[in-house]
Amino acid sequence: MQARPNLTGWLMVSPLAFVLAVFLLMPIILIAVVSFWTATEFSIVPAFSWENYDFLFGSSVTYRVFLNTFKYAAIVWALTFLIGFTVAYYLAFHIRTQTWQIAMFLLCTIPFWTSNIIRMISWIPFLGRNGIANSALLSWGVIDEPVEWLLFSDFAVILAFVHLYTLFMVVPIFNTMMRIDKSLIEAARDAGATGPQILWNVILPLTKPGIMIGTIFVVTLVMGDFITVRFMSGSQSANVGRLISNDIALLQYPSASATAIVLLATVLIVIGILLRFVDIRKEL
């Protein structure tokens, strides 16, 4: 057994390798192949044509939608990072006993176990025309008539994203912060650093791997999403995921595949850049 680590290793990962080969690799390869096929109204036809890509890159809609996707990703990233970092910092450095840290951390994770769609629905009574936000603003005299842009708008989309995905920032950042040696912070304080200086020069650099992992999660989830955007924008905004799901609904699989390949390439480039900053294997 000792002499053949390769064989035992492979036997043990064979179920994993099988699942990933059949349900990850083969589908991606097939999508890549189908993206060169053509479609009639009722079926897809094996072929080799650049038609789908020509159409995709020739249309101004594509560029607008990709731009919109990046806009969502950037804004949601910034918000989830600010909130996630603050929450993680509070839990890691201001809560003194481990029991309380874990209890409060669990409190943050519980909503995560409820269905995403249910959590989106639960914004309706808040943001609707007659919703809580509008009634409150009306009764405080801030506005004279209900604000329309609260629900079914970019605002609602971003709010829902932040609601759904901030946890993906909190967890990895909290995890790395908990491993920071507290004596480093004491040393910085003894050397005369102020609070903000400690935050900027000690804690932030040491937390970078966690921030990167959280960033990878949030950015890929937002870029690949199609349901939140559809639901919260009331079908008024689009991102790349929606472009794909619209094509799928129209049974235009080849053009959906071409868009999917471009999306995949974009996501992988973004991840590739982020991975330059952190060695994930070392962080586990």
Add this chain to the structure above:
Amino acid sequence: MEPRPRSFYILTAFFALFLLFLYGPTITIGILSFQGEGGGLTFPMRGVSTYWFRDLFEQQAVGDIWGSFSRSIVLGLMVMVSTIVVSVMGGLAFRKRFWGSGILFYLIITALVIPSILISLGVGLMFSQADLTVHWATSGFGAQLTWTLPFGLLIMFAVFNRFDKSYEEAARDLGASPWQTLRHVVLPIIAPSLIGVALFGFTLSYDEFARTLLTAGSYNTLPLEIYGMTTNVTSPVLYALGTLTTGFSLAIIGVFLTIALLGNRRRARAASDAGKGVL
């Protein structure tokens, strides 16, 4: 203890607001699901009743909620068991470098970051091109595993990175076979983390929408059913369903936490220093 700095109170307020932001909407629909018979999707409440819950149980015009619920449970259990077994085996294998382990690791990361709709599209295409029928227990099952396995494996990597190898060496020195070492030493030590893997596997599958969309076939799972309802139901019955599923998710967490606590207590009775760690 030194006195709390002012920043502590500011951050506590921030944290409280964050919790309000996380829980507020869900609690609101919890309250609104007890809306009276004539009430709508927003406040004010027109009386308090369980009308919409009864509506959910009686009228089946909107679809097959209970069928999809039981399918989601069965699928969730299938995914949970497979995720535990495959993750433990994978986690054990990755403790040693073997040929191709680097490539496999990057595949796991790819599975984690690939947009879900690509999996749905690809697996759907693959089944249709191979003339197979998509079904939640085959294509849906496989598609969900590409999401739950990476999570399970990441947890196992983290667990084995912190695993003290001297326990195994001690077992080997006492003459235990590799299987005995695994069965009586390694597995009991990592058991609490396996509850985490199980919880992840079950709930990720139970809530998974995007990867099941094109791979579940003609029988819906619960998230697909809920999605269908959001597009054609505009009464508080939607909130009643939301409240019920949220309650069910909380019950599941409760069950897993109880198992973990009981396990810890049993270990605390059996050994002197076990169970002193935090859950």
